[in-house]
C-alpha cells in the first residue's frame with residue numbers, strides 16, 4: 001500500500017485527512033512542520049507527499065524546493081490563497097499538483113490516485129545517495145566525503161554535521177536544531193559542542209577556515225551552508 005506523508009500544521013485538518021486516507025487503504029505519516037516534513041521524507045521515502053504551504057519552521061515552498069534537489073517523490077501542494085497558486089506556478093517548484101483549500105475529499109482523492117498511478121507507471125528514483133555543493137561532495141551510503149578530488153578524513157559527528165548542513169543548504173540552522181539532529185535529543189552537552197565541531201569541520205573543508213566559503217556563521221542564530229552554484 002502506498003505511504004503518504006502529510007505535512008500540515010493544522011492538526012484537526014491533518015487528522016481528518018489521515019482518517020480518510022487510511023480508510024482508502026493508504027498508510028499515512030504526519031509531520032506538523034516543514035523541518036520535520038523534510039526529515040520524514042528523507043527517512044521514510046513515502047510514495048507521495050501532501051504539502052501545506054504555510055508551515056512553522058520552514059514553509060512548503062522551501063520544503064518542495066529542497067526535496068526537488070534530491071528526489072522526485074510526487075508532491076501535491078495545499079494552498080489557501082490564489083497568490084500562492086501563482087507562486088507555485090511562477091517558481092517552477094516541481095510540485096506535481098496543487099489543490100486549493102477548502103476542497104472536496106472526492107476531488108482530492110481523485111487527484112492523489114491519478115498522481116500515484118502516473119508515478120507507478122514511471123518509477124522514480126528514491127533519494128539521492130550523493131550530495132554535492134560547490135567543491136564538496138558527500139556520499140551518504142558509503143559515508144565518504146571529498147573536496148574536489150581529495151577525500152576528507154571526517155570523524156563521525158563531523159560527517160553527520162556536514163551532511164545535515166548540506167542537506168539544508170541555504171537555510172540558517174540554529175545550534176539547538178543542529179544539536180538535536182546530529183547528537184540527538186537526549187544529548188546532554190550544550191550548544192558550544194556545535195561551535196567546536198564547526199571549527200574542526202571548517203579546518204577540513206575550507207581553504208581558509210578563518211574566512212569560510214561554505215559554512216557561514218549566522219550571528220545570533222547558528223550556521224548556514226552556502227555554495228557558489230546556488231543563490232543564497
Ligand code: CA
Pocket residue numbers: 008009010052053054055
Ligand atoms: Ca498551514
